[in-house]
């Protein structure tokens with residue numbers, strides 16, 4: 001099993017190395033990076049490339065580790081116990097009918113090895129990663145209600161992503177292989193854009209990329225635009241048939257880009273940019 005990138009996903013050499021290292025070590029791959037740098041997509045692409053099913057667990061601030069294992073549905077059981085029909089009263093006797101399998105359980109008991117994505121782990125509270133240590137390490141967990149041990153048939157290929165909103169505990173980090181997706185350089189970004197817009201006009205792409213990296217380079221931005229923002233913006237530029245001249249200023253000065261709302265997502269950043277444009281105009 002080797003991951004080599006794909007037609008729809010540009011993977012740099014070091015990213016491919018990281019994926020394959022985590023496969024070799026059979027440890028989860030922890031991927032960090034700015035939002036929009038392709039962390040979630042990586043798991044999808046690896047699953048597709050290795051022809052493995054993908055199970056996704058999107059973490060929210062309220063997600064508990066236990067939900068990934070199983071949940072006991074006491075409410076349904078109570079309701080069934082109050083029904084008069086025979087079917088329901090049969091069902092009530094067996095607690096197993098009220099155990100709802102979580103994503104980890106599904107991943108552990110799948111017929112074939114799967115890719116398991118635990119997306120945005122830093123969204124959950126601080127205990128969440130610690131609560132999953134044993135399951136990730138031993139690939140098993142105990143169901144107290146039914147006194148059964150669920151053991152993984154195959155070790156899933158685990159991808160864990162983080163946007164770095166919270167630090168992860170050391171004990172958790174020790175069990176992962178780590179990779180930081182650096183923001184793509186111009187060359188890599190060109191390749192990514194070409195995957196999404198094959199045959200895009202060179203001049204338009206060149207001018208748009210220049211503006212994009214100028215905007216990103218602006219000191220003091222609250223939120224730098226990322227890959228997905230550039231892609232959105234290009235989509236608009238193409239759809240609206242924005243002329244090249246609108247992106248290029250004759251005098252090498254920064255101008256307000258058209259449809260800037262695709263790139264800058266808060267008023268402070270837009271104001272900052274406007275100030276820069278204004279200052280340059282008046283420094284001539």
Ligand SMILES: Nc1ncnc2c1ncn2[C@@H]1O[C@H](COP(=O)(O)OP(=O)(O)O)[C@@H](O)[C@H]1O
Pocket residue numbers: 008009010011033034035036037038039040041042161192195227228231
């Ligand atoms: N290396 C890449 N190759 C192709 N498309 C990419 C790449 N990185 C990012 N993208 C594009 O950016 C979008 C956002 O990626 P996503 O995986 O959601 O980012 P993240 O999970 O890091 O926030 C994707 O839908 C894809 O269109």
Ligand SMILES: [Mg+2]
Pocket residue numbers: 036039040041119161
């Ligand atoms: Mg994501």
